[in-house]
C-alpha cells in the first residue's frame with residue numbers, strides 16, 4: 001500500500017520505517033528541512049534501538065522516502081497518517097496547531113480519495129475537527145473528493161519503539177465507517193498475526209483510550225511513589241512491598257517501580273491535557289490532579305535526600321549524577337527528573353559532574369557551558385572529585401559498579417539511589433552510606 005506519514009518524530013519515523021519494512025511504499029513528510037536533509041543522508045535524529053538499520057535498509061530498497069513537500073506526500077498516499085506533536089499550551093491543553101496544519105495541507109492538495117489516519121495524541125473531538133478542516137479546504141477549492149478520517153492512537157514506548165510497533169499488544173481503530181476499518185485491517189495485517197489485536201470503536205472513544213492508558217500508567221507510578229514515601233516514614237522497604245503487591249495478577253508487576261517521578265514527552269503532558277479536557281466539560285479530575293502533584297513533589301525527592309544528608313549545606317559540594325535521560329535507552333531529556341535535580345543543586349550552590357550513555361549531546365544543547373556543570377565522558381570520570389553520587393536513570397551500565405572503588409573515589413562515600421537499583425546491604429558493606437526511595441530510612 002502507499003502510505004504517507006506527516007511528522008518524523010518518534011511516532012512518525014518509527015511507524016514509517018515499520019510499515020516500509022513489511023513491504024509498503026512509505027513517504028515521510030516533515031516541515032523541518034534540516035531534519036529531512038539528515039534523514040536523506042541516512043542519519044537518524046533520535047536514539048532508538050533498531051531504528052537506524054531499519055531506516056537505512058528500507059531507504060536502500062526504495063520503500064522509504066523523505067520530503068519536505070506536503071504536496072508530494074498527499075499525492076503519494078492512499079493512507080495519509082498524521083503523526084505530529086501536540087505540545088502543551090500554556091494552560092496545559094494540547095496544542096493542535098500542527099495537527100490542523102497537516103489537515104489543511106491535505107485539504108489543499110488532495111486529488112484522489114484517501115483515508116486520513118490520526119496517530120497524534122489529541123483531545124476528544126479532534127477527529128471531527130480534522131474532518132471539518134479538510135472539508136473546508138476542499139470547499140474553498142470547490143472540489144468534491146471522498147475522504148474519511150479515523151483515530152488510530154499510538155502506544156509505543158521510547159527505547160522499545162520498534163519492537164512495540166512490530167509487535168503491538170493492541171491496535172485501536174476509532175472509525176465511523178466499515179470501509180476505513182477494513183483498509184486499516186489490511187495495512188496492519190502483518191502486525192496482527194496469531195491472535196486478534198485490533199480493537200475497533202468510535203473515534204471519540206479511541207481518542208480517550210490513549211489518554212486513559214497513559215493516565216492509568218502515570219497513576220500507578222504516582223501511587224507507588226506515595227507508598228514509598230509512606231514506607232520511608234514507617235520503616236518499611238517499598239521494594240518488598242512492590243514484590244508483595246505485584247504478585248497479585250490484578251495489580252501486576254509492571255509500572256509499579258517507585259523512583260524520582262515520571263518524565264518524558266507523554267505522561268506529564270497527557271495527564272495535564274486530560275485534566276484540562278475534564279475541566280472543560282465541567283468535571284473536576286481529583287485523581288489526575290493528585291497524580292500530577294505527587295509527581296511534581298517526587299522530582300524533588302533526590303535533592304531533599306541529598307540536602308538532608310549534608311545538613312542543608314550544599315554550597316561548594318560536588319555531586320556526581322549518573323543518568324540524564326528520562327529513562328534508559330533513549331537520549332530524550334524532556335521533563336526528565338534529572339533536570340529538576342540539577343536545577344535544585346545549582347540553586348543550592350552545588351556543582352555537578354554528569355554522565356549519561358546517550359544524552360550527553362542533549363545535555364550540552366540544553367544547558368550549554370556553565371562553570372557548575374562538568375559533562376563527563378564516563379561514569380567513572382563523573383565520580384572523580386565528587387563528594388557524593390546520585391543515580392537518576394537506571395541504565396544497565398550503572399547496575400553493578402565496583403562499590404569499593406566508588407568509596408575510594410568519592411570524598412563523602414554516599415550513594416543516593418533514585419531508582420532503587422542497588423542492594424542497600426551490599427552498598428553499606430562496601431563502606432558507603434546508602435539512600436534509596438522508600439527504603440525504611442532517611443528523612
Ligand code: UGA
Nearest residue numbers: 154155156157158221255256257259262263264266326327
Ligand atoms: C509512554 C507509554 O508507556 C507508552 O505506552 C505511550 O505510547 C507513550 O508514553 C506515548 O504516549 O507516546 P514513554 O513516555 O516512552 O511511554 O515512557 P515510559 O516507559 O512509559 O516511562 C515514562 C516515565 O515513567 C519514565 O520517566 C519512567 O522512568 C517512569 N516510570 C515508569 C517509573 O517511574 N516507574 C515505573 O514503574 C515505570
